[in-house]
Amino acid sequence: MKRSKWIWLVWAVVLLCYLVPYTLLNDVQAWYGSFLFWTIAGLAVIALNLFITKDFEEHSND
Secondary structure, three states: OOHHHHHHHHHHHHHHHHHHHHHOOOOOOOOOOHHHHHHHHHHHHHHHHHHHHOOOOOOOOO
């Protein structure tokens, strides 16, 4: 899959970080509500960024 498609997945997770807590988890007042969702989403974004950048190489200017 092209790298740009993975970047769109990151943006989808970011969008879900706004939509889910204020819609589906609106009535959940416990720690496993929005905080847990944002924690898992944050870990997902970190994992996606690692996957996207795993093939980056450093080029010298020599």
